[in-house]
Amino acid sequence: MGGDDETKGKNHAFVYIASKDYAWIPATLLDTDKGKAHVEVPHYKDEQSIVCDGGASASKKTKEWVDLKKYPNKVLPLQNVTGGGQLIEYPDMVDIPFLHEAGILFNLKLRHLRGRPYTRTGDIIIAINPFQWFTELYTEKKQIMYSNRLVWESTHTEQDPRRGLEPHVYEASALVYRGLAFDREDQSILVSGESGAGKTETVKICMNHIASVQKGRDIKSGGEIDPVVRRVLNSNPLLEAFGNAKTTRNDNSSRFGKYTQLQFHRPEDEMAGSIDLANTICKLAGSKCEAYLLEKNRVTGHEDVERTYHIFYQILAAPDAEKTKLWDGLKGTDFNSYKYVGDTDTKKIEGMTDAQHFEKTRETLELIHLGGDKYTMLMRAILVVMQTGNLTFGPREGDSDKSDCTSKKELKGLAELMGVPEDALNKAFTERTMKTRGETYKVPQDAKTAKESADAFAKEVYGKLFLWLVSGINEATKAEKNFEGGGLASSDFGIIGLLDIFGFESFLINRFEQLCINYANEKLQQKFTEDIFRSVQAEYIEEGIALAEITYDDNTDVLDLIEGRTGLCALLNEECVRPKGSDEAFVNKALAQNKKSPCIVVNHMDRMSFGIHHYAGKVMYSAEFFVVRNQDTLPTDVEELMQISTNEIVSHVAVDNEPAKAKPGRQKSNIVGKTIWTKYKTQLATLMTDLRKTTSRYIRCIKPNKPKKPSVMEHVGTVEQLRCAGVVAAVTITRSAFPNRLDHAPAYRRFLPLKPAAAGKADKNDIKALLAELMDSALASLVQGEGENTKKAYVIGKTKIYFRAGAMEYLESERLKGCDKWAVIMQRVYRGYCVRKKLGGINGYKMQAKAPKAITIQCWYRQLAAKFKLGRLRKKHKEKKKKAKKRVRAAMKIQACGRGYLVRPKFKKKLKLMKERERLKKLANDLEEKVREAEMKRLQNVEAAREAAENEIEEYKEVVREELKSDKEKQKKYAQQQTLIDESSNIIEFLRRENTKLKNQSEGMRKDFKELKDNNKRLQEENEAATSSFTALNDHAKQLNVKNAKLITNVQEYKKKLEGLKDDLKEKQSYYIAEAEARLAAQKRMAAIVGTIQDKCRDPQLIEDAVIMALECEAEAKAERAALDAQDGKSAPATGTTAAVADDDSTDYGDISSDEDSDDDSD
Ligand SMILES: Nc1ncnc2c1ncn2[C@@H]1O[C@H](COP(=O)(O)OP(=O)(O)OP(=O)(O)O)[C@@H](O)[C@H]1O
Ligand SMILES: [Mg+2]
Secondary structure, eight states, X not given: OOOSXXXXXXXXXXXXXXXXXXXXXXXXXXXXXXXXXXXXXXXXSSGGGOOOBTTTTOSEEXXXXXXXXXXXXXXXXXXXXXXXXXXXXXXBGGGOSSOSHHHHHHHHHHHHHTTOOEEEEXXXXXXXXXXXXXXXXXXXXXXXXXXXXXXXSSOTTOSOTTTTSOOOXXXXXXXXXXXXHHSOOOEEXXXXXXXXSSHHHHHHHHHHXXXXXXXXXXXXXXXXXXXXXXXXXXXXXXXXXXXXXXXXXXXXXXXXXXXXXXXXXXXXXXXTTOOOTTTOOOEEEEEEEEEEOOOTHHHHOOOTTSOSBHHHHHHHTSOHHHHXXXXXXXXXXXXXXXXXXXXXXXXXXTTEEHHHHHHHHHHHHHHTTXXXXXXXXXXXXXXXXXXXXXXXXXEETTEEEEEEESOHHHHXXXXXHHTSOHHHHHHHHHEEEEEETTEEEEEEOOHHHHHXXXXXXXXXXXXXXXXXXXXXXXXXXXXXXXXXXXXXXXXXXXXXXXXXXXXXXXXSSBOHHHHHHHHHHXXXXXXXXXXXXXXXXXXHHHHTOOXXXXXXXOSHHHHHHHHSTTSHHHHHHHHHHSTTOOHHHHHHHHHHHTTTOTTEEEOTTOTTEEEEEETTEEEEEXXXXXXXXXXXXXXXXXXXXXXXXXXXXXXXXXXXXXXXXXXXXXXXXXXXXXXXXXXXXXXXXXXXXXXXXXXXXXXXXXXXXXXXXXXXXXXXXXXXXXXXXXXXXXXXXXXXXXXXXXXXXXXXXXXXXGOOTTOOOSOTXXXXXXXXXXXXXXXXXXXXXXXXGOBOSEEEOSSEEEEOTTHHHHHHHHHHHHHHHHXXXXXXXXHHHHHXXXXXXXXXXXXXXXXXXXXXXXXXXXXXXXXXXXHHHHHHHHHHHHHHHHHHHHHHHHHHHHHHHHHHHHHHHHHHXXXXXXXXXXXXXXXXXXXXXXXXXXXXXXXXXXXXXXXXXXXXXXHHXXXXXXXXXXXXXXXXXXXXXXXXXXXXXHHHHHHHHHHHHHHHHHHHXXXXXXXXXXXXXXXXXXXXXXXXXXXXXXXXXXXXXXXXXXXXXXXXXXXXXXXXXXXXXXXXXXXXXXXXXXXXXXXXXXXXXXHHOOOHHHHHHHHHHHHHHHHHHHHHHHHHHHHHHHHOGGGHHHHHHHHHTOOOOOOGGGTTTXXXXXX
């Protein structure tokens, strides 16, 4: 109930709450407050035991709060129960007062457990698969009962002939017949549901019933069945043999969709407005069938626990004689002889062995004129498929790009079955013909590709033979050809269509096939919604309610997304035509071009995936293989091979109910064919057009549990199927404006406790007026708007009262409160009555009135005697009491003394203890007080410290802010300095290099100088030696005149040499001086650089480094020069110039400790 104030309080209503594990569970509402509900939840043994019984069979109960925001209209759905909480069963859910998902679930569950598989909601029959055969439900008697009640005995003007009839699929079959016969309108029954839900069984049950209805009113049991009817009915098992297979979900699963049109011959002379039962019998004249989306992949592979199509097992289980008659190669084979078939542990399908089924298939084929040669051809086409599965391919010797069939025996067998040359067969799989402009050439295929081609071939052959069979059945059953020798046109017959089509699918991974299936379901859902809308419209018109009240959402957006101009279908086809089309490109385009669609879901985690918001919920699709699967093409070589086969089914190009092959969809030379999607879309469009020409009834099949057990219902699975089947959507539409409704009388009775005291103006015989008066007062607080725009919370129709959202819940809660009040009054009256009765009041007076006088005297005497006796007894009693009192007082005194004596020491001890405790308590209190004070102080200190710290932090923050500001400037300066440092580093590096160069030069000069000095010394020594020789010669002049003259010449020559050496020395000295000057200049330049550094650089360390380096260079230079001078001074007087230069070149670098101040000096 709502969280609003009006509904707040104790009301104890029976509600449902949402559950993750069980979808919905019953609970009792205890209270509501601030958008939350307080509920008591009974716990049952297991899911099956969960029922609505007010918690009577629950093992325990717990209380919890639930958030009302998660519930529609912020209201907990109410249970449809009796006052004691027992669920009420509704055969027709239109009658349910509180119709919602939970209500539907529990009503269906109750009926399922009671063995009633069919439930109605308006024109929809919900069929829960019982997984057990209720024979009594399908007896001939039942069939006749339904056809008589709904067709032959009902009058045309009767409003709803189903009233009082238990829901059944027979009602759908009877009503479509009635519609065809009496309303002269084509009809259809659309059966849907998930795999294993019972669609095919339901269609068969309906078909059998229709065949029985058409026999007319006086059906006689037994007798000859009309051959056309027999053929029509037998066509079902035949299609099942070829199109059904065992899957994990259903042992007899139809792997194709089927629309069967039963054709009826209608009497021509129908008299307008009147019903002539003798003339309205429509006779079943034939049938036509269309198949959709056969699962061809199953031919080449299936899960281990599953099986391929039944027909394969049937052929292999046939008697050996029959097998050899079909083909010698079949002799002695079993399931394991064929790779596509394989072993199976399923020995029986629908209670019959494969061998028995084979016999039936053979007979039926004969019945529908597919016996003899046609039968052999069909069976051999199946053998072609089986044999193809046994082909193996391996690489050709020395070239793995080429391949050959390695199973020669199997190839030979296949060639024989197909009637084609063995070599051509091998080549068709192992080579591919490529065509360019005017040129054709063969490209070899590797073993893997060859095997793929063979598989594609097998699938294609099976697809063809299936369609051939459908076409054969149609030929044998269609009315235009078979009814009374033919001659009538197809349009001359009335139609009852029966659609058995795959329900909405959503698995963990959803592929191209799921998209196709869900697309079909969207198309059908569109029609379903329209039909429901129309039925609601009809109901409102009937009840006299404004149509503007109905609102509903349709699924146009989803259909636009799938089949629109830039929808998924168009984009996928486009991608299949593109030479390099890919799944990923398809997804990208689909997302990009439909980004505005509210139904598309983008998967950001996976680029190969996308999702669609279907009417039944969100489904994510994996686009892997979308392009390949949509093409479903066959290599031209294989196609050409098929065309030369002697088996006409294999060589057949197109069959009747296959859309004509159009020109190549993909512009590649070797691939042909329309896309699957295009064919399917065209087929669906035709189906929808056909269906729209009919009046439809719906049967929604539900699989109540996965393990296929009888009397078990899994809540979550059932609710999901109800959503997918559109049942919930249908309820939403029907209840969009008025979720709850009741007939006038029950509504008045139910809410009578809310009748106002002042009521009574309305006519007592007019239930509608009484109800209006009652509701006006009870729902006054829920009226919306004013004046002309007033919107009451209810509307009264001709037979029902309709309540807006929340109104019924409000009334229920008020009713319970009202009931409480009445219950209290009733209890009071009853209790008073009981008490009075007990006291004899009422009966006593009555007796008095009737008693004779003797009794009166007896009464008087007895009364008197009793009074005396009473006086005596009272006196005695008084005395006794007095004595007893005295005794008691004495005893008490004694006891008191004794107890006092005994207790006193204990009391004293206790008193002492108490006093001590008091003292300690006080002490503790004092201490506590002190502690509290200390704590307060501490807290104050802490607070003060915190404040101080905060202030400090604030200050610090301020400082930091300032620093940050100055930091910015510093950073700027730092950047400048960094530039200077970089420049200085470059300069220093340059100076270092220069210094090294100068050092090297000085070294060279030092060497030269030393050489010169050595020469000089030697010359001096020689000169000295010559001078001494000259003196000796002079001494010996006289003796050695000739020698003297010679010596003089020698001396002169030596002198000349000396002069030359001196010149040499002078030249070297001048060179040295020039060098020294250059060095001086360099030093000056260096000094200038250092000066600049000192000037501009703010890094004292750098300045210091630069100055030190410069000083080191200078010191080095000086040391060298001093060394040179020292040597020079000894050797030649001319070195005086150098000394002067050396004195001069001492450079001032300023004071390195005070770099800022020394700027001017360094300049
Ligand atoms: N009315 C019924 N009474 C008893 N059993 C039923 C009924 N309907 C279906 N079943 C059981 O359920 C099984 C599955 O039913 P059916 O083959 O009709 O399912 P389906 O919906 O056609 O599944 P699929 O989509 O796989 O073809 C049947 O083989 C049968 O055992
Ligand atoms: Mg089926």
